[in-house]
Amino acid sequence: MPPGESSTLQQAFERAVATWEATLDSSVEIRVEATLENIGGSTLGYMGPYGTANWGTQPVDNVWFPHALADKINGGDLASGNYDITGKMTCRDDWNTDDASTDGDGYGGEYDFESVAVHELGHGLGFVGGASYDGATGNGGVRDDTNNFPWVYTCFTGSTNPGGRYLLNQNEFPEDSVPMGDVLTNKGGTSNGGAAGVYFYGDHAVNANGGAVKLYSPDAWEEGSSYSHLDSVTFNGTAEDLMTPSIGPGDITRSVGPVTQGMFNDFGWTDPFNSEACASPTPNAVTMQGMATTYTSAFLVIEKDNVLPLAIAGVLVIIFGAASIFLYRRK
Ligand SMILES: [Zn+2]
Numbered sequence: 001m002p003p004g005e006s007s008t009l010q011q012a013f014e015r016a017v018a019t020w021e022a023t024l025d026s027s028v029e030i031r032v033e034a035t036l037e038n039i040g041g042s043t044l045g046y047m048g049p050y051g052t053a054n055w056g057t058q059p060v061d062n063v064w065f066p067h068a069l070a071d072k073i074n075g076g077d078l079a080s081g082n083y084d085i086t087g088k089m090t091c092r093d094d095w096n097t098d099d100a101s102t103d104g105d106g107y108g109g110e111y112d113f114e115s116v117a118v119h120e121l122g123h124g125l126g127f128v129g130g131a132s133y134d135g136a137t138g139n140g141g142v143r144d145d146t147n148n149f150p151w152v153y154t155c156f157t158g159s160t161n162p163g164g165r166y167l168l169n170q171n172e173f174p175e176d177s178v179p180m181g182d183v184l185t186n187k188g189g190t191s192n193g194g195a196a197g198v199y200f201y202g203d204h205a206v207n208a209n210g211g212a213v214k215l216y217s218p219d220a221w222e223e224g225s226s227y228s229h230l231d232s233v234t235f236n237g238t239a240e241d242l243m244t245p246s247i248g249p250g251d252i253t254r255s256v257g258p259v260t261q262g263m264f265n266d267f268g269w270t271d272p273f274n275s276e277a278c279a280s281p282t283p284n285a286v287t288m289q290g291m292a293t294t295y296t297s298a299f300l301v302i303e304k305d306n307v308l309p310l311a312i313a314g315v316l317v318i319i320f321g322a323a324s325i326f327l328y329r330r331k
Helices: 005-021 067-074 113-124 152-156 178-184 203-209 258-267
Strands: 032-037 045-049 051-053 085-090 132-134 139-141 293-295
Touching (some): 005 032, 005 113, 045 113, 085 113, 139 178, 152 258, 203 258
Parallel strands (some): 032 085
Antiparallel strands (some): 045 085
């Protein structure tokens, strides 16, 4: 990264923050911790939320809500002074930071920093599934290992098999099972009744899309990409390109499309939470008592080298909690 570029990167990051400020409302400051360092490989950035469950006014018990959304629903900060979202952006010589770039513009071989920042902040604000897949056994799961809670995202996901639509239906899709693993890896025909892939069924998103929204669920599980993104075949090059799992050089994807906006509405950002799958307590869920539970990740390691402090003043300041890592790979 050329000397002096960090300030332009920070400006691009702040424009990404402003995009979300214009998209989602909260009376509670959202604190974002984002650092700039050399991640290596083809990963451009990763970011995620801390999760909170059972804080007292939760719309549904035993479900992880991203801190920022829990604060909004609560109408006050549940963990004052703590970050809500955290993550990293990598150092590259070929970041585009040009403010004038617009969606669809080609910027040669450069990757658009602002596009990646908008994408990563989207994960931090709730676009996160936290699914797991064991290649040795074929078992899949959508709950954390300690508390057995899903993320709010999973209150709306399911297969095309009407009898077993929702992934939270533990009769059809037991946690850590082959039927769950199959639906997460696009297999049909046997254990899940012919369903292939996984879809998002929240009302707002379905209305915006004109049908169930296909999530990224390739045949081979991709850690950090599968399940927690929109399907790339369906949505690349569309208004919903932002939350597909990868970005190419020259691609500008800074806008939050109506389907993606609909998903955030479904999570509870703009309308009362309404999930058929989460309407009743899920079997096997752990009952938590007392204070709000905070789900944090051992993954959060902020190194001191090359750190660009991106403490954003204002409505959005950006923490991390998912067990999964959310990658935005270059193509
Ligand atoms: Zn991503």
